[in-house]
Amino acid sequence: MIELVGLTKGFGAQAVLDGIDLAVPRGSFTALLGPSGSGKTTLLRVIAGLDHADTGTITIDGIDVTTTPPGRRGIGFVFQNYALFGHLSVFENIAFGLRVRPRGQRPTRDELRRTVERLLAMVRLDGLGARLPAQLSGGQRQRVALARALAITPRILLLDEPFGALDHAVREDLRNSLKRLQAELGITTLFVSHDEPEALALADHIVRLDHGKLIVP
Amino acid sequence: MPAERAPAERGIGESAALRWLIVLLAVAIAAIMLLLPLLVVFANGLSHGLGFAAAALAAPDARAAIELTLLVAAITVPLNTIFGLCAAWSVAHFRFPCRRLLVTLIELPFAVSPVVAGLIYVLIFGLQGWFGPFLAAHDIQIIFALPGIVLATLFVTLPFVARGVIAQMEAQGVEEEEAALTLGADGWQLFRRVTLPKIRWSLLYGVLLCNARAMGEFGAVSVVSGHIRGLTNTMPLQIEILYNDYNLPAAFAVAALLAAMALATIVLRMALEWRHRRAVARGADAVWLRAA
Numbered sequence: 001m002i003e004l005v006g007l008t009k010g011f012g013a014q015a016v017l018d019g020i021d022l023a024v025p026r027g028s029f030t031a032l033l034g035p036s037g038s039g040k041t042t043l044l045r046v047i048a049g050l051d052h053a054d055t056g057t058i059t060i061d062g063i064d065v066t067t068t069p070p071g072r073r074g075i076g077f078v079f080q081n082y083a084l085f086g087h088l089s090v091f092e093n094i095a096f097g098l099r100v101r102p103r104g105q106r107p108t109r110d111e112l113r114r115t116v117e118r119l120l121a122m123v124r125l126d127g128l129g130a131r132l133p134a135q136l137s138g139g140q141r142q143r144v145a146l147a148r149a150l151a152i153t154p155r156i157l158l159l160d161e162p163f164g165a166l167d168h169a170v171r172e173d174l175r176n177s178l179k180r181l182q183a184e185l186g187i188t189t190l191f192v193s194h195d196e197p198e199a200l201a202l203a204d205h206i207v208r209l210d211h212g213k214l215i216v217p
Numbered sequence: 218m219p220a221e222r223a224p225a226e227r228g229i230g231e232s233a234a235l236r237w238l239i240v241l242l243a244v245a246i247a248a249i250m251l252l253l254p255l256l257v258v259f260a261n262g263l264s265h266g267l268g269f270a271a272a273a274l275a276a277p278d279a280r281a282a283i284e285l286t287l288l289v290a291a292i293t294v295p296l297n298t299i300f301g302l303c304a305a306w307s308v309a310h311f312r313f314p315c316r317r318l319l320v321t322l323i324e325l326p327f328a329v330s331p332v333v334a335g336l337i338y339v340l341i342f343g344l345q346g347w348f349g350p351f352l353a354a355h356d357i358q359i360i361f362a363l364p365g366i367v368l369a370t371l372f373v374t375l376p377f378v379a380r381g382v383i384a385q386m387e388a389q390g391v392e393e394e395e396a397a398l399t400l401g402a403d404g405w406q407l408f409r410r411v412t413l414p415k416i417r418w419s420l421l422y423g424v425l426l427c428n429a430r431a432m433g434e435f436g437a438v439s440v441v442s443g444h445i446r447g448l449t450n451t452m453p454l455q456i457e458i459l460y461n462d463y464n465l466p467a468a469f470a471v472a473a474l475l476a477a478m479a480l481a482t483i484v485l486r487m488a489l490e491w492r493h494r495r496a497v498a499r500g501a502d503a504v505w506l507r508a509a
């Protein structure tokens with residue numbers, strides 16, 4: 001569950017987030033809809049800790065994370081352009097979050113391999129672990145990004161325009177598999193979209209944002 | 218002709234003769250201006266035989282100059298590498314006042330004559346300079362000593378690492394770093410596992426160029442060194458002294474060694490690039506950093 005209370009953020013005189021109060025229910029699949037420039041990506045980045053709000057608090061599963069660094073918020077983030085590590089194989093991309101854990105919490109070599117292979121199977125990329133991101137299609141990259149975010153067993157999954165850069169046929173397929181995965185894992189998920197039909201098809205909650213304000217239906 | 222080469226050809230016109238003329242001109246200029254002097258240096262350096270060249274290099278003053286040059290490079294290159302990385306990191310990752318100014322400032326040593334740079338240090342640290350009395354009172358010698366030579370070399374070689382790394386870091390953006398942050402990487406892991414592999418080529422190139430320039434700098438070092446034989450002469454200064462002493466064979470022997478050291482730098486870079494390209498062709502990642 002994500003609770004946002006009174007989040008504001010401005011760039012100069014321009015308010016990007018203007019008093020956001022929002023509760024995303026535990027296990028829900030929530031879409032954050034709005035035109036471009038409405039502040040939805042900023043809101044997602046603030047929740048992840050990549051940007052900071054000027055005022056307001058962020059609570060995840062009852063814990064105030066307003067000043068917690070991004071890596072300790074228990075958040076999996078899928079970037080719009082995936083932001084895969086171009087110099088690392090698909091396997092190493094997915095393993096990254098496990099390898100950088102503090103000494104003592106790191107999985108053994110065998111555990112790591114099993115976890116990554118399980119994730120590869122989960123996003124239907126079995127056998128592609130040795131590839132570099134540049135050798136994958138757009139849809140495959142998106143699934144690597146998803147597997148990488150899920151590898152750290154986050155409490156919250158945040159996706160920024162997850163299907164924005166993909167063509168229609170691939171979108172349809174990925175949409176279904178994301179919905180299936182989310183239902184299976186029951187992970188609280190918030191995704192940003194400007195595509196209303198897509199949001200309606202996927203999400204069980206819809207939140208609308210315009211000019212940095214939530215629109216109450 | 219492959220289709221992708223067509224635009225470049227059209228850019229300089231249809232005439233094949235013109236095309237060849239331009240290529241020939243570029244090659245000829247490079248050969249006459251760059252390759253020929255290099256060959257002359259080596260030919261002259263060895264004109265009295267290998268034994269003479271070895272003896273000239275083993276002379277006490279020459280040895281001292283070689284050692285000083287290596288010492289100066291060993292101090293300045295790591296310092297400028299650290300500075301270059303810090304500058305690039307801050308410029309690419311943070312928005313702060315005077316950010317663009319910092320980038321421009323870093324290129325200042327390219328614009329300012331090295332002699333002026335040397336003079337500036339004399340004015341600051343020299344006996345008649347700002348800190349002169351203070352340094353003299355505490356028996357610290359900067360000008361006409363190693364610290365001055367290091368400072369002057371630092372100034373001149375400062376842009377070499379920073380410039381390329383800044384350009385590459387800015388071009389690549391910070392998304393991968395942000396992804397690493399959300400995955401729990403700490404600052405060092407972020408740098409070591411994400412940033413460094415991304416910038417390794419511009420970093421390597423900058424370090425090698427910085428090294429070549431640090432060993433070869435003449436103007437700035439000449440002003441602050443004081444030309445004390447066997448003590449504060451680097452290789453370029455030693456070459457000038459030998460030349461002025463009409464000891465041309467010895468001058469060319471030291472010059473040939475200096476040129477060879479710079480060439481080794483370039484050859485090393487080519488070898489690493491070749492290895493990298495081969496590794497990429499095999500579908501694997503560059504191995505030399507991963508092993509580190």
